Amino acid sequence: MIKHLFTAAITAIVALGLVSTAYAGNERFMKVMKRGEVVVGVKADYKPWGFRDASGKIVGMEADMAQDVADALGVKLELVPVQSSNRMQFLQQGKIDLMIATMSDRSDRRKLVGIPEPNYYTSGTNVLAPKKVGLKQWTQLTGKPVCGKQGAFYNKIVAKRYDAKVVAFVNNAEAKQALRDGRCIAWVYDDSSIMADLASGDYNDYEMPLKTEDDNPWGLAVPHEELDNIWGRFMSGMIYHWHTSGRLIALEKKWGIQPTEYLTMMKAKLEIDRAHLK
Amino acid sequence: MEAFFEWFRALYEQSGWNFVFIYEQYERERFITAMWTTIKLSIYCLLFSLVVGVVGAWAQGAKSAIVRNVMAGYIQVFRNTPPLVQILFFYFVLGTGLDRAGLMPTYDAGGYLEPMLGAFGWAVISLSFFAGAFNVEIFRSGIEAVPESTVEAAEALGYSRLMAYIYVVLPLAFRVSLPALNNNLVNLIKTTTLAYVIAVPEMMYTANQIWSDNVNVPEMMIVLFIFYVGLVAILVYFMHKWEHAMRIPGYGT
Numbered sequence: 001m002i003k004h005l006f007t008a009a010i011t012a013i014v015a016l017g018l019v020s021t022a023y024a025g026n027e028r029f030m031k032v033m034k035r036g037e038v039v040v041g042v043k044a045d046y047k048p049w050g051f052r053d054a055s056g057k058i059v060g061m062e063a064d065m066a067q068d069v070a071d072a073l074g075v076k077l078e079l080v081p082v083q084s085s086n087r088m089q090f091l092q093q094g095k096i097d098l099m100i101a102t103m104s105d106r107s108d109r110r111k112l113v114g115i116p117e118p119n120y121y122t123s124g125t126n127v128l129a130p131k132k133v134g135l136k137q138w139t140q141l142t143g144k145p146v147c148g149k150q151g152a153f154y155n156k157i158v159a160k161r162y163d164a165k166v167v168a169f170v171n172n173a174e175a176k177q178a179l180r181d182g183r184c185i186a187w188v189y190d191d192s193s194i195m196a197d198l199a200s201g202d203y204n205d206y207e208m209p210l211k212t213e214d215d216n217p218w219g220l221a222v223p224h225e226e227l228d229n230i231w232g233r234f235m236s237g238m239i240y241h242w243h244t245s246g247r248l249i250a251l252e253k254k255w256g257i258q259p260t261e262y263l264t265m266m267k268a269k270l271e272i273d274r275a276h277l278k
Numbered sequence: 279m280e281a282f283f284e285w286f287r288a289l290y291e292q293s294g295w296n297f298v299f300i301y302e303q304y305e306r307e308r309f310i311t312a313m314w315t316t317i318k319l320s321i322y323c324l325l326f327s328l329v330v331g332v333v334g335a336w337a338q339g340a341k342s343a344i345v346r347n348v349m350a351g352y353i354q355v356f357r358n359t360p361p362l363v364q365i366l367f368f369y370f371v372l373g374t375g376l377d378r379a380g381l382m383p384t385y386d387a388g389g390y391l392e393p394m395l396g397a398f399g400w401a402v403i404s405l406s407f408f409a410g411a412f413n414v415e416i417f418r419s420g421i422e423a424v425p426e427s428t429v430e431a432a433e434a435l436g437y438s439r440l441m442a443y444i445y446v447v448l449p450l451a452f453r454v455s456l457p458a459l460n461n462n463l464v465n466l467i468k469t470t471t472l473a474y475v476i477a478v479p480e481m482m483y484t485a486n487q488i489w490s491d492n493v494n495v496p497e498m499m500i501v502l503f504i505f506y507v508g509l510v511a512i513l514v515y516f517m518h519k520w521e522h523a524m525r526i527p528g529y530g531t
Contacts, residue, residue: 150474150483150486150487150490151486151487151490152490153490153491155487155490155491156304156487156491160304167397167477168477168483168487169475169476169477170474170475174366174370174475177370178370178477181370181373181374181377182377183393183396183397
């Protein structure tokens with residue numbers, strides 16, 4: 001009797017396993033449709049991509065993109081604030097269904113989360129400098145102290161390419177304090193982060209005067225196992241449409257972000273030649 | 279020399295051990311600068327902290343109550359705060375304050391006014407005062423070990439208080455304090471790594487930069503380890519020689 005029960009239990013477990021593997025790869029997507037709500041992880045401290053407005057609501061360019069996704073699916077939207085250190089874990093643990101959180105698309109990250117192509121944005125290296133310094137070109141940094149954050153890969157590039165004296169601090173807070181104290185003529189960092197600082201209103205006497213270098217594409221992410229299934233394919237379509245419809249360029253303008261060449265380039269590249277329809 | 283560099287490049291290609299600072303010129307140059315910076319930082323701090331110690335120990339026994347109280351306050355402040363906090367305080371609060379108040383002389387570094395005292399200068403000052411506070415106490419213990427009768431004998435021979443301090447008390451006190459001093463100076467050399475928080479390009483800072491750029495953390499950790507073992511060993515060697523040279527048979531141990 002006990003033996004029979006045991007066999008039955010094993011069979012049940014295997015059968016359940018089979019059922020769940022039949023759905024594997026589309027679980028998250030099915031869950032979203034069933035619950036009628038998509039949970040999107042965005043930044044809440046990264047103006048103007050994702051930040052809280054006066055009423056505490058998360059708004060920004062990436063929040064608008066999340067809304068587009070919800071509208072296309074015909075479901076409600078819930079935004080969850082994420083940070084760079086936990087955004088991939090949130091997606092893996094199922095706390096969020098989709099992540100649009102200023103993430104650079106890198107090969108080590110592709111092993112952990114599903115990053116659908118094409119990329120939706122890029123950011124690169126630029127500097128924040130006091131307007132009174134009057135920077136115009138990267139070459140003006142030669143021989144001058146430039147603040148940075150320890151561990152950033154562009155410190156070495158700026159030091160080697162332009163012979164700048166990179167003074168790297170442990171955290172951005174110290175680096176920016178040193179810039180404010182006049183211990184360096186500029187702070188070298190990611191242009192999107194600098195734009196966020198400029199948008200915050202704390203840096204009105206500062207500017208981002210140089211041409212961004214070493215662009216690195218950004219990727220949004222779905223769970224890794226759903227990249228080549230409905231969810232991943234759907235998001236690829238969303239990104240494609242955002243590019244060709246000019247939606248991203250419009251959003252960039254709406255949120256007062258300096259226009260990126262990448263978006264214009266991608267729009268031209270992805271646009272279908274519809275001459276045969278005429 | 280080229281062959282030596284190339285051997286390490288081959289080692290990396292074959293085994294994955296990346297001692298990039300040997301075979302790549304850019305990394306090599308900044309690594310050598312870093313070693314030199316750490317050595318300079320250590321030497322300056324050693325010397326200044328000894329000066330602070332000697333002067334401070336004398337001030338502790340000064341006749342003026344104000345001087346004694348100032349000294350006691352200094353020791354309390356510097357012994358009771360972490361050296362990391364001191365460095366950050368000196369650099370970001372005191373340094374910036376002096377700049378703002380226009381008290382810090384600047385020089386023209388090509389269209390940009392650079393303060394005379396940069397990160398390196400502030401690191402030397404704060405670390406010297408930190409180790410100096412301990413040195414004061416170490417010397418005090420040595421001075422108190424010199425019998426009162428010896429000082430009285432010196433005074434009877436016509437020495438002033440200062441002269442007796444320099445020619446009689448200090449040489450004897452030094453011998454007693456050397457082992458403790460030795461310890462404190464070893465600690466001081468190790469504490470110079472904290473200068474990386476104010477971006478002094480010393481060993482810790484540069485190792486961090488190199489491993490950030492080349493993802494060779496274990497290799498750089500090993501190198502850092504060996505470097506500091508070597509640097510401290512050199513200091514200890516000279517301190518022991520000194521201890522030996524100053525030994526008076528029958529005095530102390």
